[in-house]
Amino acid sequence: MPGIERGLPGGPVVVVGGGPVGMVAAASLARFGIPVVLIEAEERPKTDWRASTFHAATLELLDELGIADQMHAEGLVVPVYHFRDRRDGLIAAFDFSLLADETPFPYRLQLNQQHLVRMLHERLARTPGVELLFGARVTGVAPRAGNGALVVVSTATGTREVHGSWVIGADGAGSTVRRALGVDFTGWTYPERFLIASTSVDLAEALPGIAEVNYVADPREWLFLLRTPESWRAVWPVPAGQSEADALAGATLERQFQGVAPRRAGYPIIDRQLYRVHQRVAGSFRAGRAVLIGDAAHINSPMGGVGLNSGIHDAVDITRRLARIAEGAAAEAELTAFADVRRRVAVEYVQADTQRNTQRLSEADESRRRAAHEEMRATAADPDRARAYMRRASLLESVRRFGVGLPPGAPAPAPAR
Template sequence: MTAHAHARAEQPVVVAGAGPVGMVAAASLAQAGIPVAVVETDPVPRTDWRASTFHAATLELLDELGVAGRMHAEGLVVPVYHFRDRRAGLVAAFDFGLLADETPYPYRLQLNQQHLVRMLHERLAADPLVELRFGTTVTGVRADAGGVAVTVRDAGGEHELRGSHLVGADGPGSTVRRCLGVDFTGYTYPQRFLIASTSVDLRSLLPGIADVNYIADPDEWLFLLRTPESWRAVWPVRPETSREQATAPDTLQAQMQGLAPLPGGYPIVDHQIYKVHQRVAERFRAGPVALVGDAAHINSPMGGVGLNSGIHDAVDLTRRLARIRAGEADEEAELDAFARIRHQIAVEYVQADTQRNTERLMEADDARRKASHDEMRAIAADPDRARRYMRRASLLESVRRFGVGLPPGEVPRAAAV
């Protein structure tokens, strides 16, 4: 072993970002016996309510990390979801039970992402292999023959961390990605999305709805879903509407009353407004530095696959890093395979499906909207087509096709399935 190789073997893997994807990466590395340093700008773990859906393929991976049981104890199992029209009502119901012979998790698990972060934070804080550095910001990245040097700033000033590799899980505004000079190509929707959560049980006011509902409308589509804490409504905000107007209490109340009248008003327990993008990084790695999750790709939330695909990125990468660190694999081949496969999945599955889902909800042309609804009805009515549709929606298709973290020589065989 060369001096550089020996030095790298003694260094931790640095993970930038302590959101759900970064924490999964850290937990996966620690489980493999690899020391980890997690760097996070926020002083404490985030309590972001934005993502809340965990699909079957993701639950399989999280079960291997030993956290799926606890997630189920706190989460909400949703086997059926609806595609609806705001004027015509139910268009199609999709039952993940059709996948029961393929996965132990034939459903969506609804659980706000902050709970997964909390669970993993509790585990990692007690793990001697893991150093958690909250209140610390990445300001620079430099790769060299000895690994990677990460410049960080904390309360004590600016200094340097050494690592064998760097995992950039620091979100859509990724400092790691900017330091690498990687383009984040794509576009931003003109509308912003607004999420409002209420403790009111919307099923009592909207009989017949499922726990997850995608509701098409040419003027104002809706996304309604239930979580253990609340019901959540997502709707578009016009470009000309200011943030202050969109989030004013009277506006939020009017929007909720537009769903179903409720004398006395809706208690709003949380709300967020944010821009929505369809973007993919030009490349997912540079030397010993790799991008995962929102740092690598960001998409519309319609389909609930952004968080899930980010977790798949993290597990794929960390399985490869474990083989590299153990001296069992060629570093370039492994990291190239990660970058190529995860980029392909981001484009062919995540971006393509979320864009199609969003466009289906907001379609304004009557003929195209009717054709889309007819297609959804036909898919739901045919068990074989419905099964194929839900294999893709649950990310099982991409995982069965490409695997997660398979050695480079095994990927073509998996991709041919």
């Protein structure tokens, strides 16, 4: 990454949140030579295993940051994924190599998100003009007289005021920045919780013929099975009435995995998480000198693996605009375009597709379930329909339609061929 070469009136850009989306925002700002302060409440980079999929459109953006090669060296390339049924087996297989003429990354890259955080943290820690402020909890965000904003943080040594030109809230679904701005977060919460459990057992041996990414429909208990470099991971719904302690108990997880594939030797568990799932979008992605990105702006079901990816797109979009503002572009037009475009993508693509994916897996009505299966079979069997389906699933469609961080009024780029 280059040293700092230019700035914005009012001071550095303040990024709140040191997860993958906040780290990408900070790295992109540094790439443009813009001073940045990254604030994270945790004492060290986050080690959350939750998201693990990077789609083609996202890999194109991360390649521009110079991090994609390292990600590929540690990650797992998955060109094919399956839509399956627990009773009927394979319904449809989708091969992303159909997109090879449009993107250099015609596949999903499986890599637990904490590795991207680690890679970017290591780079940012040695980049001039970047301050990493860990163990600092944001307690307030307010406009500052003249240019900029004031971020108040609580640290082990007391209270500190951070003065910045702009604030980027990348601090998750419970965003302090969003609450400080008074922005609503409308939507709803699934009645069931989702449980992620990772095992060292190779599920491909226990379930011959499965892909490395599998969406498995079932009206009683759908499944999401995928492989990462460290482990195989399963995601399933937990009924509202089941206690957290019971859902996470070793005996419960063993019983769940045995229901997926019987195995006499059992299933060692190396990670487990239980969490609420929401479909929510911020009323606005911008308020004055602050913007919201990632889960602070939109949160959704993980079915499709697009939440983290769309958050990274948010981060690149806003930082490209801030770079142009530093060169003299009109701030109001750029920030209005950011808020409008990224919210539209969140509603029309991220929210719509993840809800549809989740409904398809859990459909209980037999006629609708059969119709959905036939639709998936027909889509996979037709190369043109399959290509269109995978362009949308990989976020290439939304990027080709809206671009990422394009100047206001600029046409979206034509698809690569």
